[in-house]
Amino acid sequence: MTPPFAEQLNLRLCHRCKYASPMDNGPSHCARCMAPLHYRKPGAITRAWALTLAALVLYVPANTLPIMRTSALHRDSTTTILGSVVELWQQGAWDIALIIFIASVGVPVTKFLALGYLLVTVQWRSTRSRKERTQLYRLLELIGYWSMLDVFVAGLLTALVQFGPLGGIEPRPGILYFGLVVVLTMMATLSFDPRLIWDTGKANE
Amino acid sequence: MSESTQLVICEYCDSVYERQALDRHQRAHCQRCGALLDRHPWLGVDQLLALSATAGILLAFVCFYPILRIYTRDQSGSATLLEAVLALFDGSIGLIGVTAAFGVILVPAAQIGLLIWLLAFARKQRHAPGFQPCMRLLEVLRPWSMLEVFLLGALVAVVKLTGRIDTAPAAGLFALAALSLLMVGVAGRDIRMLWDQLS
Numbered sequence: 001m002t003p004p005f006a007e008q009l010n011l012r013l014c015h016r017c018k019y020a021s022p023m024d025n026g027p028s029h030c031a032r033c034m035a036p037l038h039y040r041k042p043g044a045i046t047r048a049w050a051l052t053l054a055a056l057v058l059y060v061p062a063n064t065l066p067i068m069r070t071s072a073l074h075r076d077s078t079t080t081i082l083g084s085v086v087e088l089w090q091q092g093a094w095d096i097a098l099i100i101f102i103a104s105v106g107v108p109v110t111k112f113l114a115l116g117y118l119l120v121t122v123q124w125r126s127t128r129s130r131k132e133r134t135q136l137y138r139l140l141e142l143i144g145y146w147s148m149l150d151v152f153v154a155g156l157l158t159a160l161v162q163f164g165p166l167g168g169i170e171p172r173p174g175i176l177y178f179g180l181v182v183v184l185t186m187m188a189t190l191s192f193d194p195r196l197i198w199d200t201g202k203a204n205e
Numbered sequence: 206m207s208e209s210t211q212l213v214i215c216e217y218c219d220s221v222y223e224r225q226a227l228d229r230h231q232r233a234h235c236q237r238c239g240a241l242l243d244r245h246p247w248l249g250v251d252q253l254l255a256l257s258a259t260a261g262i263l264l265a266f267v268c269f270y271p272i273l274r275i276y277t278r279d280q281s282g283s284a285t286l287l288e289a290v291l292a293l294f295d296g297s298i299g300l301i302g303v304t305a306a307f308g309v310i311l312v313p314a315a316q317i318g319l320l321i322w323l324l325a326f327a328r329k330q331r332h333a334p335g336f337q338p339c340m341r342l343l344e345v346l347r348p349w350s351m352l353e354v355f356l357l358g359a360l361v362a363v364v365k366l367t368g369r370i371d372t373a374p375a376a377g378l379f380a381l382a383a384l385s386l387l388m389v390g391v392a393g394r395d396i397r398m399l400w401d402q403l404s
Contacts, residue, residue, distance in 0.1 A: 003220040003236060011221060013214040016341040017400055020212040020221065032400060033337045088365070096364045099357070134217050134238040145351045148308060151293070152351075152358030155305055157365065158292035159284035160275055176298040183304055190348065198218040198238070 005198070012037050041193040045119060051188035052115045055181045059108060062181050065174035068154050078172060081105070081150060103149040104178070111185045114140050118192065125200040137194040144189065147182045151175055213242050246395040250402075254324040256391050261317045263384040268310065272359055272377035275370045285377060286310065286355070308351030313384075316350060316392045319343050327399050336403075343396060350392060352385045 006013055011020045016035035021027065029036055066078035079087065081104045088097035114136050121133060154171045161169040213222045215235040222242060225233055232244040248256065271283035284292075290310060294302030319339050326333035333339060359378055366372045 003222055006214050006219045006221050009221055011212065011214065013216060013219065015216070016344050018214070018216065018397065019400070020214045033341055035341055091368070093364055096361055099361060103357075130218075131238050134240065137217065138240065141348070144348055145308065146354055146357075148305075148351055148354045149358050149361065151301060151305060152289070152309070152355045153361050153365065155289040155293045155302075156273065156284055156359060156362045158295075159288040160273055160282055160362070160366070161370070162282060171293055171295060171298055171301070173298055175293070176301045179301040179304045186348065194217045194238075195219045 007039075012039065015041075040195060040199075041191060044191055044193040044196060045123065047191040048115060048119055048188045051184050051191060052112065052119070055108075055184035055188065056112055058177045058184065059112075059181050062174055062177035065177065066172040067150060067174035067178065068157070069170045069172050071168060071170075080174060081178070100150065100153075103146050107143050107147045108181055108185065110143065111140060111189070115185070115188055115192070118197070122196045122200075127200050130197050130200075133197050134194050137189075137192070137197075140189045144186050145182060147185075148179065151179045151182075215240050215242055244394075246398050247390060247393075248395055250324055250327050250399075253391060253395060254321065254328065256387055257317055257320040257324060260313075260384055260387045260391055261321065263380045263387065264310075264313055264317060266380045267377045267384060270377045270380070271375040272381060273362065274373050274375050275366065276373070277370055283375060286381070289355075308349060309355045312346050312350045313352055313388060313392075316343060316346050316388070319346075320391060320396065323396065323399060327403060330403065332403055336399075340396070340399065343392075347392060350388060352381070352388055356381050356385045 006020070010023045012023050013019075014021050014030035014033060014035055014037060017030060017033035019030055019032040021030050021032075021037055027037065063081060066080050067084070069076070069078045071077075081100070085097050085101045085104075088094075088100065118133060118137060118140075121128075154169075154175050157169045158171055211224050213224050213233070214220070215222070215238060217240040218235060218238040220235055220237045222233070222235075224243065227233060227243060227245040229245050233242040234240065235242055267286045269285055269287065271285055272289070274283040275281060286309060290302060290305045292302075293299075293305050319342060323333050323336065323339055323343075326336075359374075359381065363372050363374065
């Protein structure tokens with residue numbers, strides 16, 4: 001037996017308190033927590049596209065600009081994210097190199113591909129593998145902020161290694177773009193509405 | 206209103222179910238999309254309150270006590286959570302400092318504050334003043350707490366420095382680990398039980 005959809009029972013889910021709000025008098029706000037009620041998140045597809053594309057654009061400087069500058073008496077070097085991964089790999093710290101690679105390249109690229117795929121299939125009103133696509137969305141929610149890793153590493157190293165005029169570690173603009181990519185992709189994920197995946201083909205169930 | 210609190214709607218596919226009473230360690234999943242619908246709460250009001258207070262103390266601790274220390278021949282240095290965040294406020298990239306401050310200090314602090322506020326009144330079977338907006342704010346804040354990532358960042362930083370500078374974890378690192386674990390339990394869905402318990 002398949003469960004009914006909220007719409008068929010004239011109910012609406014409150015996104016804030018998860019209350020099943022009866023829509024008999026067409027209330028515009030949740031009776032329990034007073035949050036505004038929406039049938040689906042407003043402008044979900046447009047917002048998710050806009051935020052994803054903005055993040056994609058910023059992902060270019062995030063990778064090409066240096067994220068950190070290390071200065072010492074006789075050495076002064078800047079590294080990009082990929083540069084630091086390669087450097088760690090060559091030093092033999094392949095495990096940390098792998099963690100940073102997954103957090104900084106794997107996670108954002110997965111997010112771009114997954115968001116693009118979900119948006120395109122919803123717009124094509126695809127009815128295929130809806131359960132798997134919903135699971136993909138939950139994966140997106142789960143990996144949300146893990147790409148902030150490099151930002152925090154940069155902050156900690158900067159605070160830690162301050163040798164005054166002799167040198168130290170400083171953050172560089174790459175880290176700013178990187179953080180913005182994380183925030184924008186998180187906002188894109190939050191503004192997408194996974195219920196749109198199920199809105200197609202309800203009639204023939 | 207009492208009738209429809211007996212219903213659960215899946216937030217991923219909009220399927221409607223009747224709420225089932227769950228035993229310890231039992232979970233209810235959506236038949237249609239597999240999402241978690243409901244689970245037995247891990248903690249009661251008193252326990253949540255006690256752990257929220259603990260989390261508050263730990264957060265204050267990691268803000269002001271060093272997480273990592275470094276030693277060179279003639280110098281040593283250390284960094285607290287607060288210092289690591291402030292280091293990102295440097296000039297042209299200040300915006301990233303704001304983001305980091307939100308993720309590891311402001312959002313967790315707000316979550317802990319709201320939890321203590323709501324739970325302190327809930328113990329006396331009362332709604333805290335501003336109950337509805339406080340509960341809504343907790344839902345909005347949940348995805349933005351990034352303490353676990355910072356913890357991983359601290360471990361990565363240790364490895365990046367080893368070989369070049371002597372690095373040692375300090376008390377703050379252990380407090381941070383405990384805090385990240387606590388926040389998973391405390392800032393989760395359990396607080397939603399107040400909607401039912403206090404009505």
